Each structure stands twice: as structure tokens, then as C-alpha cells.
Amino acid sequence: MTSPAVPIERPTDWRGLAARLAAPVGAVLAVAVMVLSLGFLADPDGPQNALIGLYNALGLTGQAEALAQEGLDPILSKAIIAVVGLAIGVGGIWLIYIGAHSVLELLGPRWLSRLVPWVFIGPALLLVGVFLVFPSITTIITSFTEGDGFIANFGFVFTDADMLIALRNNALWLVLVTGGSVIIGLVIASLVDRVRAEALAKTFIFLPLAISMAGAAVIWRFVYAWQPPQEAQIGLLNAGWTALGNEPVPWLQTPGVNTFLLILIMVWLQTGFAMVVLSAAIKGIPSEVIEAARCDGAGESRIFFRVIVPMIRGSIIVVATTIAVAVLKVFDIVYVTTGGRFETEVVANRMFNEMFLFRDLGRASALAVILFLAVIPIMIINIRNLRRQGIGA
């Protein structure tokens, strides 16, 4: 916000006015260019035509003709689209805000301070409204009206035998993944705090987070693979298991074991996230506090439970709620490994099947609403936690 030193009652200062107008006009022009580039992105031949145009403009007509004849390498073409898309996406948002701000500056300081917040959160509000609030409401309505009606749709969720298994499994996932990741993450975070190769150790624990859920599921499917007893076991788990003299076990097809093995995959994925956040929180504890506790004669475990954990409580809640929300939505791991068979069904996978295989919009929406309702208390905990820390109070 530049100083409002230029008084408004001096309109004859043409140079000053031009300078003030330059930014908004430039921004509007830039936005126009951006909108035009969207057309470029939508056209599969866009990069090729643009390059031909460029060659022609440079006088390289021979090159242009050759390109028009042969066509552009598809990978190069996609790469160009990706670069342009990134530039428009990132640069465009930036330009919109700069432009809007400079337009507001023309209105004077009073309007500026009133309108600026709306200009900045306006686009986000609009997007959230169109892509989140509106679909949520229509989903709720659909769950009441489609299929055999409200009672049948929700009755199915709470009475169908497969659904009861799915609800049970979701509860297991919620407790074990959230608890497992946070506890293991916390333990690792406080242990590596004292290790010399801390960065290296953390990198290894953090690596799985870079793998997509589907990718992790494929990897672990190999770990759990089964072969007939007379053949070599290619699965790591069965290789070890048979080395101990046991018969190979079809882990993923054995109810009672399989859900826990799937949960392990997600713990493996999420522990790194918990560790990184909690490690940062532990490092944020002033060393005076720890030293004071030591001087008072507190042992290491006492320091951990009575000083460190309470002081990073806020971070623990944030990590736990974030993981809990991710767990409620779990779909990929189940879909890739067992497809929800052998009593491993979860709500999100069933929702996918109801929607895209059985085409029962009512039941699918009812399941979506159930997941939505389950997320709300977690969100409330999160928001209250933020309030307590003085954020958004």
C-alpha cells in the first residue's frame, strides 16, 4: 500500500495520473492475454500453430513449412502446454491480484481498506461455493430423493451386512492409522532429535509420503503376494513366513488379517508426515524449558510426557486431525489391493461401486453424506485447537 500522498484534488498532474493508471491498465491487458492463452491450451494443435507462427514471424518460412508437414512431436507439444499452463496458472493468479489491487488504489485509501479483503478472498469464496458448497447441498438432496428414498438409502448404510463390515473397517482404519502414525511419528521425531545423522534418518522415514496411495498399494501387493506351496514365494512376507517353516498364507484374502495389513500400508505412508510436523514442533520448544526441567530433577521420560508432549499438543492435534480426514476418505489402497473383497470393504470404495458400477445414485450420495458427517467433528476439534492457539480467535 503506497502512501496516499498524492492528493485527489490535483487532477492536472497528468504524469502522476498516467503512472497510477499504468499498473491497472497493464494488469487488465495481462488478464486479457491470459484469457486468450486459455484458448491456446484448449487447442491440441495450439503449440504447433504457435511455433509455425513464430517461425513465420522470424522469417524462417522453410522451418514453418516443415513443421506444418511433419507435425510437432507429441511429447514436446504436451511439454509446451504444461509450461504455458503453469505460467498462466501461477502468473495469472498473481496478475489478477496485482491488477485488482491497483484498480482499487485508484479509488482512494478509504475504499481500498474496505474492499481489499473481499477482492482477495472473493475468488476463493466463489470457487469454494461453486465447487464445494453447491455440490455438497445437491448431494444431500440426492441422498434424500434418489433411488428408493431417504429411508431406504440410509437404511441400507446401517443394515446391509457388507456395509456393517465397511463401517467397522472405517472405524478400525480411523483409530489405528491415526493413532499408529502419530505415535510412531512422535517417537521417531523425539529420537532422531538426538541422532547425528538426523536429516538422513528423517529423509528415509519421509520418503513414502512422496508415493501415491495407489503406487504404495501396488508395492505392498507384491509384499503380500502368495504362490502355491510348491513354487518360490515372490512375496516378501510369505518368503519370510515360509522360511520359518510355515505354509504360505494368502494374506490379502484372509479375513481378519487383511484389513490390518492394508492399514499398515497407510501407516507406512503417513508416519513421515507426522514425524516432520512433530519434529519441527519439538525443535520449537525453547531449550531453557527442557534444561529447567532437568535441573528440577525430571527424568527423560518425565520430560517427554510432562513437558514435550503438552507443549506440542497443538501440533499433535493438527497432525491427528489431518490424518483422520485422509483416512476417512481412504479408497485407493483398498481398490488396488482387494477391491473391498474378503471383508476389507470401506465406505469410500463402496461409494465408488454404488456410483460407477451399480449406478445407484441414492445410495452413493447417502454414503457421501455419512462420510461428510463423520468429518465434521474432526473439523470442529481442529478449529477449536486453532482458536486456543490464538489463530482465528
Place this chain on the structure above:
Amino acid sequence: MPRHRFLVGVAVLSLLAAACQPSASGSPTESATGGPTGSYLERAEAGEFDGTSVQILAQWIDAEGDNFEANLTAFAERTGIDVQYEGVTDYESYLIRQVDADQAPDIAQIAQPGRMREFQGEGKLINLSEFIDTAAFEANFPSFVDLVTVDGGIYGIPYKADLKSIVWYPNAAFEDAGYTIPETWDDLVALTDEIRGTGVTPWCTSIEHGDATGWVATDWIEDILLRTAPPETYDAWVNHEIAFNDPAVLHAADLMAEIWFTEGNVYGGSTAINNTFVGDTQNPMFAEGGPDCFFHKQASWIYTFWPGYVAATETEPAVVENEPGVDSSFFYFPPIDPEFGSPVLGAGDMFMMFNDRDEVRAVIEFLATPEAAESWIATGSFVSPNLAVPEEWYSVYPASGLAEILRTATVLKFDASDLMPAEVGQRSFWDGMVDWVAADGANTEDVFAEIEASWP
């Protein structure tokens, strides 16, 4: 609408002549009034739709996708219609999403006639009998007319046939052992017992297929039901006019259980059945020290999963070890009750039309001609349901053997699980088979009653 041609196949030959006639492109309204401008295919061949484009969506990717596209290339070049083919995996849910979003492709392949009926009921499909030559269609696809007819209209063009009623075996080892191909069910059971007596498991079978685990077992039930009950019973079962656990079906299950669950009959036993990937079922049959099993009942495409098989590329032909017709072969899954003849259980792919434009009609008409599959047939891995396909086109095994079985079949029935509602045909039936195998067939009545209860 009556057309002056009587055979789709013949029509194509006349196209060369049609191509020399003056183009009808100056009068596009004539088709709306039913003017005698010839079929849409003829008009396309005359160049009338040059510059238009038609999208086709199907589940064929890689080699299969290339094989399909190869058939379209010449057509596209001749007519100037830009035929845009897209093959996607996870096909069915993708297609449903596109259709629900009103983004349906012009033409889409489907393997489940039940799904086709669903789309038809929602008014999404174009009635093909409004423009195709229905008499020729009925003459060329007699076994499939009922399947694609809904409310008196035709909504699908059958394109690809898969035969399921065959049993693969390693023929060299089979002949060395002095076995002969069983012609009746009793022969098959006797040979099974004989092989088991030598200490070798006679059968390889398995049903693990990720999200679709169980379908192999449903094929067995269906194939046996066709051999032990009249076709009407099969149809009534598919349409739920009799209970899913009708005594006829339970009887079929009992016969199947004899093969599957007799100790020592199947390689690896029931744990292996439930846990071996469908594409790996045959591996013991080609074990290095001689076959660990002799029979593998699976559809015609399974040889592309033989160990060592490498699909053809643009420059290299396919590498086939245990080559069909040389080292591996198949015989017809024998009849059980002679009263019910030699039925064949099949599946197949058909094309549906979502958008009604003249050039799309032309492509649909083309897909109903033998030429639309000619180069794929030549690879030996494709059987067309179209009777107008000349016999000599099937020169390569296994397609030649399959076409022979198809010609001598007394009854051809479509895979029941593909016709039932998805909740049953693609879920509870499959799940039930898994439970059934896990219990070594001890819970037949419970399993089938449970599937019956799941019918929507």
C-alpha cells in the same frame, strides 16, 4: 426403412461402383426424406462425409487397440472421415461417467448387454433399426439379434465374439501319454480320474482377478447349466424368472464341484484357485519338467497369457511359445445331456451409437461389415459373430478352430453374469464363488441362496 441391398457383405463390394457415381453431397436433405441416395456407408464411400469426424471409444489398448485401429485406417482414408479411436482401461466406469455427463462418444463398445439395455432405458442410445438394413442384419447375426434388440429396436452391432466353452491342453504331452480327447462328459470325468491316478493334478483353474475375482467360476456354472437344462431355463435364470438357486442351477453346481473340489483334481487345491491370478492359471501346464496339469477351461483369448508370449508390435510379429495349434490346443467342452445338443457359451463386444449424425451412421454401417474386422481376423486371435465373414479368412489357429466350433453349435448363449444386474452379475455372484471355493464346495445351498437374496 427399406434398402435395396440384401447383404451387408455384398453391399461393400458394390461400394467400389458407388464410388464412381456422382456424389450426392449436394442434397443432404434427401436422406431425411428417405430419398434413394443409398445407404450411409455408400454415401460415405462416395466421399460425401469427407472432413467430418467420428469418435469411437472402446476398451482395447496396446496390441488389441492397434488391431482394431488397423481396420479403421483404410476406411478413414477412403472416405475422408476422421475416425478418432480412443482405448481406455477401467473402461466401464469411464464410459458411464461420460454418458452421465452427456459427453458420450459417438460410438462406444460394450461387453455387457445388460448395460446396453440400461442406457437404452435412459433414452441415451440411437435406435439403429431406423437406418440399417435389418433384414441383412438378422441374416448375418442370427444368434445375436435377440441380445441387441430392445422394444423392437436394434441398439447394438455385435463385433467380436469370445468363446468360453473350450478346454486348453498341452497336446504333445497329452498325446505322448496316450490320452484321447473326451467327447462326452463321462469321458471327461473318466480321463480326469485316470490322470489323477498317475499322481498329476488333471486341472488348472483359478479365479483371482482383483476387483473381478470369481468370474471364471461363473462361466463354469453357466456352461454346465447350458448342458443340463433347456435354453429356456437358462434365459429364465438370467431374467430372474426362476430363482437364482433353482434346483437346475444347484445341479450344475454339483457337477462342477465334482471336478473342482475332488481332492487332487485341481493344481494347488482351493487356496490356489482363489489366489492365483487368472492370467497365470496355465503356468503349471507348461512347467519345464512336463505338465503339472492337463486341462484348463478358459476363453479363446487366454493363449496371449501363455508364458513367453510377447504381443506383436508395429515392426515385430508376436512371439508365441507353446504355440496354439502346435504345442497347445483346445477341445470343445463336451456335452453332458445329449438332449441339449452342443451349446456354446460366449461373450462378446458390441457397438452402441450415442450421437445421431450421418457420418456416425456410416461408421456404424461399416462396423457391421466383415471388412471392419478383416485385419484383426487375420491375426488369428479374433472371431467375428458376423456370418458374412468368408470362411477362408479364418486361416490361422486358434481363430480357425473357434470358428469351426461356432459353426457347429446348436445353441449360442451369452455369458449370464454379463446379462444380470451388476449387483449380482458383477458382485454377489463373483463373491459367492469365492466363498464357495474357500469352503471347498461344502456350502453350496447357502452360497446360492445368498446370491438369490442379493437380487435387486
